[in-house]
Amino acid sequence: MDKYESRSAVTGMGMSEVGRRLMRDPLALTFDACLAAIEDAGLTREDIDGVCTYPGTVGGAPGISGAAAWDVMDALRLDVKFFNSGLEQAGQLGSIAAAMLAVSAGLCRHVLCFRTVWEATYTQLQRTGKVRYSGGGGRMGGDQQWRIPYGAASAANWIALYCSRYMHEYGLTREQLGQIALNGRRNAALTDYAIYTEPMTLEDYLGARIVSTPFGLYDCDVPCDASVAFIISHIDTVKDSRRGTGVGFEAVGTGNHERVSWDQGDIRYEPGLLGAAQMMWSRTDLRHEDIDMLQLYDGFSFNALCWLERLGFCAEGEAGDFLEGGARIARDGELPLNTNGGQLSAGRLHGYGFLHEACVQLLGEAGARQLPNQPQTAIATSGGGVPGSAFLLRKL
Amino acid sequence: MKRPLPQLTDSNRFFWTAGEHGKLRFLRCTDCANLIHPPVPICGKCLSTRQEVVEVSGRATLAAFTVNHQMWIPSIEPPYIIALVEIEEQPDVRLTTNIVGCAESELVIGMPLAVEFEHYEDVYLPVFRPLGMGQRQPGEGA
């Protein structure tokens, strides 16, 4: 199969400091990550001819978008042939697929991709009155009008509804679901940048305050400040990159065939995953037994469970049994999951963290948390209630 | 501080003000009778653009629920029950709503519900109560 995925690779990764309430300008975090990624690829800014990001300029919730494509293009004086951003992509990593397309089409040789969040600091600035709270008072338009007036104001509520339905249909228990959170916390203990590293027991998990049934505090990821960046390079340039190798794209799923809606589709699962999962598998001969690790979006514990099933690692309704006891998804298990701790414990790097962790593991650069059996393949996903994306990656 | 309310427009006013007459209303495709929600000026099933507003029974089925314990909006005091309900006439039409008049322990997925309305300013929010659990008396506040 001649496919666009084979014409590009990740040649550089960069990550800013990660923390709660760093009180740093999100542009500063962004430049730290971007410059680190450019250097990591063995490039200079003159080599960068494309910029892609998620979500770029957005209204309403600026904490989720710390820098736009234009900010980076202008500040770094980049000379680009292609750039884009936006919320309406296949998850946060849809911006990586856009970069791959630009490279594959011959527009670009090296696209800089980044994702910057500064939710922790932004919330603190709101609390202290340093930025004006813009969410109150006005009437709700658009899609929000169908949920916010009922106090269904958070993705915690919307995704808890699916989880409650899934539990009703398939008998999933909180103890089983909690394995995703416990696994993340165990893994985060080895991650230098993780937010939550102190050990957590099943009792801690079950005893945490309830946010929205069946979700307790540790089913919900932790907002943070961070920027993560990648260089997506043409495959022909990889041999000249700093490492002389990189991480290749075996197959990417960016499809969606569900309602784009929080309540009108299949309410047993987080929506927007199945099309991406099926499309990814349709573009490769690799199969489940060929996959060495999973980096699955876990904005909530249940999101990762949905990916496990939608990707076909267990049959419909069987994720609870799959997760039972947690051994299968552990670092030394048959299918290590979220080896940096995921968003639940490492922090909400918002999609980009999963690709970053897949890359450092595949390149053997994960340090203390490097998996004992050097992985050759990985799946990284993004999404979170919006239509998602699935990336099957392999070491070149 | 007030509860956040929908911005009424020519496209959604029929829905958010239907409670004035105690009825739940949806858009319906004139050609294939598909109920269309959220309101959009085309039918997703047959692509007809001919549509009309119709009243439905107000009965629904509880499809999923969560009890929210965290305060997100200062005017809406937790805990409260958020639900997905499926409209009797066409179960693939769902509303995200609140369940009233019922304790968490009494909720069962699949239970029958009936609509009632909470009136705020010019908006009537459809909420649902389990059938047979006592309708709100006239004059009782929202």
Ligand SMILES: [Zn+2]
């Ligand atoms: Zn129709």
